[in-house]
Amino acid sequence: MVDNHIHDDEACPKDEGISRELPDLPLDILHHIFARTDPITVVRCAAASKLLRRHITNPSFHQHLRNNHHGEGFVPVLLVGMFFKESEGRKFVPWPPSAKLTLSLAPPANVGDYDNCGLYRSKFQPVASRAGPVVLRRYRGCSDRTTVVDLCVGNPVTGDYALLLPPATVLRTSYPHVLLTGDEVDGPSISSFRLLDRLRRTGPHANGRLALLVAESLGIAMWTLSKDSTSWARRLVVDRQRILGSVKLHCHPLECAVIQLEWFGQASGTVAFQMHGVGILLVNLQTREIGQISQDRRQNICRSLCFFPYEIDLVSVLAAMKSF
Amino acid sequence: MEVDKGKGEAEETRKVAEADRDTVTLKSSDGKLFEVSKEAAARLSTVLAGMIAGGSIDDNGTDLKQIGSEALENVVDYCNKHANSIPSAALISSSISFNTAPFKEPEEWERKFVDRLSHDALFDLVEAANFLGMERLLDVTCHKISEMMKGKSPDQIREVFNIKNDYTKEELEEIRQELAWAFYDD
Numbered sequence: 068m069v070d071n072h073i074h075d076d077e078a079c080p081k082d083e084g085i086s087r088e089l090p091d092l093p094l095d096i097l098h099h100i101f102a103r104t105d106p107i108t109v110v111r112c113a114a115a116s117k118l119l120r121r122h123i124t125n126p127s128f129h130q131h132l133r134n135n136h137h138g139e140g141f142v143p144v145l146l147v148g149m150f151f152k153e154s155e156g157r158k159f160v161p162w163p164p165s166a167k168l169t170l171s172l173a174p175p176a177n178v179g180d181y182d183n184c185g186l187y188r189s190k191f192q193p194v195a196s197r198a199g200p201v202v203l204r205r206y207r208g209c210s211d212r213t214t215v216v217d218l219c220v221g222n223p224v225t226g227d228y229a230l231l232l233p234p235a236t237v238l239r240t241s242y243p244h245v246l247l248t249g250d251e252v253d254g255p256s257i258s259s260f261r262l263l264d265r266l267r268r269t270g271p272h273a274n275g276r277l278a279l280l281v282a283e284s285l286g287i288a289m290w291t292l293s294k295d296s297t298s299w300a301r302r303l304v305v306d307r308q309r310i311l312g313s314v315k316l317h318c319h320p321l322e323c324a325v326i327q328l329e330w331f332g333q334a335s336g337t338v339a340f341q342m343h344g345v346g347i348l349l350v351n352l353q354t355r356e357i358g359q360i361s362q363d364r365r366q367n368i369c370r371s372l373c374f375f376p377y378e379i380d381l382v383s384v385l386a387a388m389k390s391f
Numbered sequence: 392m393e394v395d396k397g398k399g400e401a402e403e404t405r406k407v408a409e410a411d412r413d414t415v416t417l418k419s420s421d422g423k424l425f426e427v428s429k430e431a432a433a434r435l436s437t438v439l440a441g442m443i444a445g446g447s448i449d450d451n452g453t454d455l456k457q458i459g460s461e462a463l464e465n466v467v468d469y470c471n472k473h474a475n476s477i478p479s480a481a482l483i484s485s486s487i488s489f490n491t492a493p494f495k496e497p498e499e500w501e502r503k504f505v506d507r508l509s510h511d512a513l514f515d516l517v518e519a520a521n522f523l524g525m526e527r528l529l530d531v532t533c534h535k536i537s538e539m540m541k542g543k544s545p546d547q548i549r550e551v552f553n554i555k556n557d558y559t560k561e562e563l564e565e566i567r568q569e570l571a572w573a574f575y576d577d
Contacts, residue, residue, distance in 0.1 A: 092514075096521055096533065103537035110573035114545040114566045116554045168572040224572070353496075389569060391562055 097122055098131045105144035106381045107168075110388075117391050124390055129382045141336025141353045145378045149339075149360065150193045150201075152373035159193075159377065160360070162349070170223035170377070172203060174230060186210065191219065198334055199380020203228070224379060225387045280338060282326040286310065287338065287350065305350045305357065310342065314359040318344035334378040341369065415443065417467065418452030419460035425467045431474040437524035457522050462515040465508070469528055472500060497531045505535040510551075 092100075101109050101123060113120040122128060147168050148161040161168040173191045182188055191203035203219045221228030278291040279299075286306035290299045311320050323344040330339050336352040339360075347360040414426045433440040442448050455463060497505070505513060513535060520528040540548055545563075549556060558566070567574045 092517065093521065096517060096529070099529065099533040100537045100540070103534055104540055107573045108537075108540050108543065108548075110570050111543065111545050112540065112548055114558070114563065114574070115548040115552070115556070117557050119548075119552075119554070170572075224570075384570070389565070391558065391566075 094122060094127075095131075098128050101128065102132055106147065106379050106384070109381065109385070113385075113388065120388075120391060123385055124388050126386075129386055132382050132385075141334070141351070143335050143337065143351045143354050143356075145381065146332050146335035146337045146349075146351075146376055147379045148377045149374050150196070150377060162358070162360075171226035172201075172223055174203075174219055174221065174228035175226065182207070184210065188217075191217075193223075193375075196375060196377050198378060199224075199383055201377070222380070222383055222387075223377070224384050227387075280304070280328055280331065282328050282340065284324060287326065287328070287340065289352075304338070304352060305355065310345070310348065310350075310357055313357045314345055314348060316345055330375060332376045332378050335376075337376065339374070339376065347374070412450075415439070415448050416450065416452045417463060418449075418454050419458055419463040420456050421460050423460040423463070424452045425460075425463055427467045427470045428474050431470040435470055435473060435525050435527060437526070439523060455523075458519045459515060461512055462519040465512065465516050466519050466523065466525070466528070469504060469525075472504060473527075497534055501531045502535075505531055508535075 097119075101112060104112075109123060113123040146162055148159055148170075151158045151160055159168075159170055159172070172193055180187060180189075186208040188207040189205045191205045193201045194204045195202040199222060200220050201223050203221070205217050206214050207217055208214055217230065219228045219230040278289050281288045281290060281301075283303075284307070285303060286309070287304045288301050289304045290301050292299055307324075307326075311323060316323055323342055325343040327341045328338065329341060329347070331337070332339075338350050338352065339347065340350075341347055345359070349358040349360065350356070413429050415429050415432055417425050417427060419425070429443060433443050442453065447453070458466070505516075508516065513532060517529065517532040517536065519525075520532055536551075539551055543551065545556075556563075
């Protein structure tokens with residue numbers, strides 16, 4: 068089947084003097100290759116030729132990706148950046164820094180400091196995210212002089228947002244929000260999610276088993292529950308010496324001792340933590356790569372630091388792409 | 392009974408001798424012969440395993456008309472190297488308890504094995520691995536190709552796959568605007 072192969076006779080005639088016969092790679096091999104690369108490269112492949120784009124926008128490829136991304140393993144490239152709380156709203160920092168990813172963080176029709184009735188409303192700011200969608204929050208003045216909170220959930224890559232109408236609008240703002248997404252997300256719209264208003268920390272799952280990450284003086288350890296749920300096994304995920312050897316230190320290595328775990332990205336398998344005298348660090352459980360986020364002068368662990376990861380839902384991005 | 396042996400026994404002996412051989416001979420599309428460990432071939436290739444089990448292995452060289460001699464040499468080389476690296480592979484998999492990636496990362500020797508290949512040899516090897524049902528080799532070669540594509544522009548990706556740009560200028564501009572974040576350095 069011509070359509071199943073990269074070698075398309077119409078798109079690329081054989082008699083053009085090309086030095087080498089094109090690889091006649093079956094679709095499942097192309098899927099293998101695309102599924103291993105990072106989101107930016109997949110999108111660029113789709114811009115290389117119409118045939119590749121057809122393969123990449125094909126639902127069978129999305130199923131292939133979904134099987135990989137929703138399987139037991141981690142896909143490190145799905146972590147594309149972090150939201151940081153800053154004095155002026157929240158800032159998105161792409162990861163790796165060279166990626167320069169930008170996100171749209173407001174529903175299109177809701178920009179501006181005042182609504183139609185002249186009442187003040189703050190900018191939407193991201194407060195939680197999981198597996199693609201983010202939750203945005205803003206404060207809005209009402210005619211009875213009270214302030215209410217608006218929440219919306221959407222995809223910051225495609226810019227599709229849905230405002231949660233009352234009674235989904237919550238009045239209490241002191242709780243952090245946690246987004247739980249459904250397993251099946253069809254196309255660019257989010258078909259099912261739950262929003263919790265209380266933070267729950269869950270551990271990563273390894274081999275489908277419950278695992279806990281623990282910050283120790285030696286580094287970061289992972290405790291994994293045995294298959295019969297009767298015992299825990301400990302192993303060191305990353306040791307302190309390796310961390311110290313691969314990052315920029317702001318003080319003497321002996322002082323860089325305390326580690327505070329911050330969050331765990333379940334899709335990418337990335338652990339974010341602060342280390343005294345070093346700053347914010349990322350370690351990926353699959354590749355073991357260590358990354359240093361902030362190289363500022365902050366020496367102590369900042370207890371009130373607020374940041375969370377953004378892991379892209381590549382399938383929804385690809386499903387929303389235009390066909391040619 | 393002693394007298395009744397004869398031809399039947401000779402046939403039996405020959406069959407046993409064949410079954411006892413610990414290598415199989417493979418013949419490339421251009422007629423070159425390669426010997427490979429029977430155990431490794433059966434373990435790494437579902438197609439060769441089926442042929443060995445089904446008795447369709449030809450002692451004078453099993454014809455693999457779809458595979459050229461360079462690719463087949465690499466396949467055989469990979470099988471032999473893999474056979475020699477079993478102890479270390481077993482050691483590694485037992486020490487990493489959460490290696491649950493959708494794809495298992497290539498080992499150091501596998502990386503070196505594909506790194507030394509030319510562009511053409513790599514693509515030929517992917518096709519050969521696919522034809523022979525060699526899942527692990529397919530994984531390793533696909534991993535290499537995906538690494539070759541990382542960070543490349545659409546133009547460079549076209550070079551890797553040797554494909555023509557069939558978009559109009561306007562279409563390309565539309566694509567760039569649609570997902571501008573993916574084209575930040577163009």
